[in-house]
Amino acid sequence: MNLIKALQEKKNFSQYEKELADYILEHSEEVIRMSIRDLSKSSYTSTSTIIRLCKKLNLSGFKEFKINFSRELEAEYKQISKVDANVPFNSRDSMIVVSKKIAELSKDTIDLTQQLFNDQLLNKAAKMIMKADQIFAVGVSNSFVKLNDFHLKMLRIGKYVHLVHSQPDQVFLATNATTRDVAILLSYSGTTAEIENIARIIKRKKIPMIFISSNLNCYVAKIADVIIPLPNQEDAKANISAFSSQTAIFYALNVLYACIFKMNYEENITSRELRKKSYLHF
Template sequence: MNLIEELKQTEKFTYNEQLIIEFILAHTERVLHMSIYELATTTNSSTSTIVRLCQKAGNSGFKEFKIKLSRDLEVYYRNIRNIDANMPFNREDSDSMVANKIAQLTEETIYSTQTILTEKDLNQGVDLLLNAKNIMAVGVSNSFIRLTDFQTKLLRINMYIQLVHLQPEQFYLANNATKEDVAIIVSYSGNTAEMVNEAQIFTKRGTPIIAITSNLKSQLAKYATVVYPIPNNEEADFKVSTFSSQIAIEYILNVLYSCIFNRNFEKNYTSLKNTPISILKF
């Protein structure tokens, strides 16, 4: 049993020691940089109480306690797995623990998204984007922000995506599309009314659709020419934020951009290299 787990075995510690332990577990990173006197002052306890606590946990004193705590904290961070996309952290978590859990959620989301991304679909989507007369993109809320970032990236290599900031006006974007164009539609559920309506119009216009969604059986997926699936880990009832879905969407768009860039690497590299950089001179 490592030190962190041992500290959670509250029955072996006195009430005052448990109060100190609560602070240590909630502010572990901070405690590692504190002296025994600082910890005693912060927890309204005494150095002798802290020493007894350390000894009960199998250490000779506070110095050895901190060495083991640092080692076990690193191991604890490395063993964090299967983060809940809806509630990735708990109220009791320290800032450092929150940071580690969000990092782990990011890693797990990207890995899950990458494993369900096929080369066939990727090639088809990149071909559609490169051969399209016009690229149009539709999304709402956070998904629209991801598309805006994708638009900015492509603009730097002389490709332009048509985006409409006002959602009701996206109808005109779809209604003016042709079979020579391509549309990117992003919807986590794939059943958002506005996105399905635009997909219907694009389909009537004969415009190929690249869809990014977590639901392969959704209405959006049925209209799509190519579907890039993302992990379906978020629940509609309650979540801290749409961390997982937005990470996945951004990853897919970054992959598309990178593949497009790589198809004409020298040309795009030169284009970026020749981009003027503003330098503020005093």
């Protein structure tokens, strides 16, 4: 018998048994380590209700239930391989299954993103940033948050990334930049209006441009000097949250930072330690 399915369907369960089934599904990992008295206390259910539920599941008692339930959980975990990026979990999943599905989705996303990279691409992007007089970055909403994290990392190696939140101020960044600078534009969809507007200014001023996106056919991708591609797994209209896209963006920016760090590795290690000592002394 499929215990997990039976607990989800709750056929012929009393009200108390339904509540117990919900508790077991929501605390599956904990339940398999509990005694019957522990479960009774934690779920505010009598031991007799637990026994009756086990009998309805055609089991001799709670010990047999735990053995079979544990086996089913292990089998279910092993089946978590390909997770839908738009709807990675459902209402019937236990909390631990949700956590495992998000972990699997994150790993899949990072693997897919990494496969899109190559040495020539990363070298070119890192060198553009290293030789620029000034670096400025543009993104909106979640993309802006990820760029801010990149900005903080870059500060640790003495590189300042100009980053402002408001769209009018982002325009000022672009209009004040020169051909000796570099622009990093980030848009997962590639169709963000604010990003397109900035890109037009950058193109007109002939400022070197790095574009990070999953859309390689959009206007900005066609005019960028370097495109750092992201896997296109999400549908903005169908997803319940940007789990995959945000993981991909965070990974791509971390890789870009690591490549920049590597180009002056010994110097960055030394200066990082000096800054730390200076800060602690202060």
